[in-house]
Amino acid sequence: MSLRVSDHAFANTYFKRFKENMSRHKDLDWIAIEKRLAEDPEKLFSLFEMDRTGGEPDVIGYDDTSDAYLFVDCSAESPVGRRSLCYDQVALENRKKNPPSGSAGSLAAEMGIELLDEEQYRNLQKLGVFDVKSSSWIRTPESMRKLGGALFGDCRYDRVFFYHNGADSYYASRGFRGLLFHRV
Known part of the structure; x- marks a missing residue:
């Protein structure tokens, strides 16, 4: 799937989300982020998939070491389009009775994102109130x-x-939150 920032209304969605949630990224500049997004259609696909599955991704930081913007699912609850999944492909293959439709690990890989680890999840919780009625698989x-x-x-x-x-x-109430490192 080939995406360009200028082709899609979802770029406006990200800009609006960015402006409405400045406390998540006080020192970041949207113009620089948009420029970086325009340079990498693969990452746009990942953001699109994060949004399509209900994650409401937003940029929450910039990592100097890797020169990457950090996008995370910021929906109030675990993304609805990524629930009722076991943890990973091994677990799915070992589930003999009533297997789910997929696994969090496999879907994350298809989307080009990673599951949050404990530290990342804890840091996300400092930016708002998340998962008060749901839960999210964590990188184990x-x-x-x-x-x-x-x-x-x-x-x-x-x-x-x-x-x-x-x-x-x-x-049904457990999904996963994704992390996208946006490097060029």
């Missing part, structure tokens, strides 16, 4: 995955919580 350490488990997080009682589940579990 390989040592835990080898034992069959996976992590998810949510926010209850004004506090961020992380829990564990079997990686093959899935729930």
